[in-house]
Amino acid sequence: DVQLVESGGGLGQPGGSLRLSCAASGFTFNNYAMSWVRQAPGKGLEWVSAISSRGGSPYYADSVKGRFTISRDDSKNTVYLQISSLRADDAAVYFCAKDSVAVPSHGEFDYWGQGTLVTVSS
């Protein structure tokens, strides 16, 4: 069975940093793109970032470009999201999602993790 397990969420200070991790199992990790999707309290889903398989080309939403960095370690079946310059509007549940294709394009998210909560406060 496919499993995606996020970790690394917690309380971050404005202007600070956090690193989220997503450990994957149950599929050939290096064959698929991976994404992060966030959901602020009481709000809808917002795609944040994606990374293609193998070579790992990154993609970012305009709202996080320059502050977030996505990466992957295929030897550990893990995708990461480095969040820098934290802002109040970054507070959300961050979901890891498996793409159905190797390169982000006209694919869909066929598996999701349970999410990890990021709160921002001084």
Next chain:
Amino acid sequence: SYELAQPPSVSVSPGQTASITCSGDRLGERYVSWYQQKPGQSPVLVIYQDVKRPSGIPERFSGSSSGNTATLTISGTRAMDEADYYCQAWDSGTYVFGAGTRVTVL
């Protein structure tokens, strides 16, 4: 930036049909996916590539797309279908979600 428009809410009686629309510029030229999210849970893919249903998703869920509008239809709606539903597409290097539609089964 690309936007997908969904109605905020849809109400339906048990056993009736619920239709949720998703509109965007030239949406018919892109694949649309639909996700169901119940309170406190992660989203679940219910329709992909406009009309396809993943394994394990009931047949009462169906999708269609034409022109600028994609539609998720729930036939014979059950109380367990009460949830938020999001459409999603790809545009110019980014994934885009609609704002979501809350389906209430009255």
